Amino acid sequence: MTEMPEAGINSPNADTGSPQAGKSRTDLTFIAVLTVLMAVLAAVYHSQYRFSFFEFLPYGLFWVAVCFGGYVYRRWREAQAIFKQYADADFREQPQSGIGTWKWDIVTDTLEWSDEVYQIFGVVKGRFLPSYQEFLKLVHPEDRFYVQEIVATSLRENTPYAIDHRIVTPAGDVRIVSEQGSVSFQDGRPVSMMGVATDATERKQTETELRDRFSLLQSLIDAIPIPVYHKDQNGIYEGCNKAFEDFARASKEEIIGKTMYDFLPPEFAGPQDNMDKALFRQGGVQTYEKTILTSDGEKHNVMYHKAALLKPDGSPAGLIGTILDISERKRMEVALKESEQRFRNIAQSASDWFWETDRDHRFSFLSDRVKDMLGVPAHIVLGKTRKEIVSEEQQESDPEKWQRHFDDLENHRPFRDLVYVFSSDGKEEHHIRINGVPVFNENGEFRGYQGTGTDITGQKRxxxxxxxxxxxxxxxxxxxxxxxxxxxxxxxxxxxxxxxxxxxxxxxxxxx
Structure with missing residues (x-):
């Protein structure tokens, strides 16, 4: 880019032999002559009218101000001319590829484009004569009024502008141009505009693709039924999904830019903040359960899953996390434990015992009562089928009964009052009566049997x-x-x- 020398008094770059330097010496000589003449006139007036020095001083100061004020103004106008000269030279020598410069003479309605602008607009230099109206013809019809309004506002208010708009080249290609411009005024009227133009088509396409991908990603995140959020390294929320909005009882606009201290009391937010800081120090992932207080004052048991986000240099950039509300699961676990305890109490106090078999009819569960009733530990029977624990003599003594029972098992039918003799050591015999019902999962698949057993040895005796x-x-x-x-x-x-x-x-x- 062409370097522009400074213009003005005592300019270190001014050439003493240049026309500007000659003009400067002429002006100073003229001012000195006038000053001497002013001094002579003052002496004459003093001798005739007896003006004192202090009476003459205001007129002298006014004279000095006028002389040097005019000198400074002329130097300023010369500096402006030099600036324009080098600006025009810089405009013509624009070397950056893909970025062009333009100048619009508003008075003559002529445009001067650099070679890059011709390339951006897809026109041939020499065949296309740029003007404001010809420029507007290249602007996309849907953007033309918008561009005119922006330019008119800049001319009216003397403000620079920066816009992106579409153009249609003579070949029919649609491109996106990024423009910046500023206006120059003279005597209160706009006389010219200068600016730069950049082919932003690829950048805009990339931005559109990124925006579409972000929109798709945000839609996918919003579809996740559990709260998802991400923060920067200072703990400030940068984004979240719809489930997190519902969980926080706040909109996304109310969440982004805030910290957890804006939603939780210090006694709840402090430990959470410490966990985040520990994650930033250690990196990796973090999983833990916590009881939190929501903005509506309700306590929730939640499971946090967090992962640290890192910058290319390995320093922490933030974190992404999910919150799984396990309050209902906790309540169900408590209810299940209470139900299991009731079941154990009933099983211990009942005269019967409870049993379960799997899909292969092997015993998978026996209540502790079976040991008290039959004198045999549960592990002796677990893993075996009923056919394996009933002697062959019994099965052969009443084959019809046992065939009906095995048919019931194979066809997953309930059965009642099946009586047989059980002996763990071959000596002490127990007469047992059992009832059973088949168990199926939510898909209708057979899972086994559940039932009760009763020792009827005393009754048999x-x-x-x-x-x-x-x-x-x-x-x-x-x-x-x-x-x-x-x-x-x-x-x-x-x-x-x-x-x-x-x-x-x-x-x-x-x-x-």
Whole structure:
């Protein structure tokens, strides 16, 4: 770029032999002559009218101000001319590729473009004569009024402007041009504008692609049902998703630019801030549970998952995190523990025990009551099927019963009152009655059986004792009847030999 020398009094770059230097010496000589003449006139007036020095001083100062004020003004105008000269030279010698300069003479409505501007607008230098109206013809029809309004405002208010607008080249290509311009005034009227033009098509396309990708990413983040947010290294929120807005009870505009101290009391925000700082120091990821207080005053149990964001040099740039509200899960865990405890209490106090089998009908759970009832630890039975713990003799003694039971299992049907004998050591036998129902998951897939078992050994012993007692009573009654019937039969025979008297007939009836 052409260097511009300074213009003015005592300019270190001024050439003493230049025209400007000659003009400067002429002006100073002229001012000196006039000053001497002024002094002579003052002496004459003093001799005739007896003006004192102090009476003449204001006129002298006024004279000096006029002389040197005019001198300074002329030097300023010369400096402006020099600046314009070098600005025009700099305009013509613009070396930067892709960036062009332009100058518009408003009075003559002529445009002067650098070679880069011709390339940007897709026109051939020499064939295209630039003017403001010709320039407007190249502006995209949808942007033309906007460009005119911007230029008119700049001319009216004497303000620079910077805009992006589309153009249509003679070949039909649509490009995006970034323009900057400033206006020059003379005597209160705009006389010219100067500026630069840049082909911003690729930059705008890149910005559009990035904006579209960001919009897609933001849409994906908003679709995530759990709160997502990211902060800078100072803990200031830079972005979040819709779920985080709902969780914070605030809009995105109210969140961005704030810290957690704006939403949480210090006793809750302080520990969180310390965790963030620890993540910045250590890097990596961070996962932990915490009880927080939301803006509406409710306490929530949440699970934090955070990851540090790093700059290219490895220093912390911020963090991204998610918040999983596990309050409902915590309540369910408490309810489940209470339910399990109730189940254990019932199982311990009940006379029955509970059992479960998997999809292969192998025992997967037995309540502790089974040990008290049968005297066998649960692990002895776990992993086995009922077919494996029932002796073959039992299965062969009543094959129809066991075939029905195994058919029920294979077809996943409930069953009741299945009775069999269980013996863990082959000596002590327990009579067991079991009931079971099939279990299916939410997809209808078979998962196994659940049921209860009852030790009916005592009941079986009572039934056996009753049966034996009944048989003994039945045998005794038969024996007594037999013993009674024998003498009565002899007596009847003798009576048949007697005369058939009324007394005998009466006795016969009594015997019968």
């Amino acid at each position: 009572v039934e056996e004792a009753l049966r034996e007692s009944e048989e003994r009573h039945r045998d005794f009654a038969a024996d007594v009847a037999h013993e009674l019937r024998t003498p009565l039969a002899v007596l009847r025979t003798h009576l048949d030999n007697l005369n058939d008297t009324k007394e005998v007939q009466s006795l016969r009836q009594d015997v019968d």
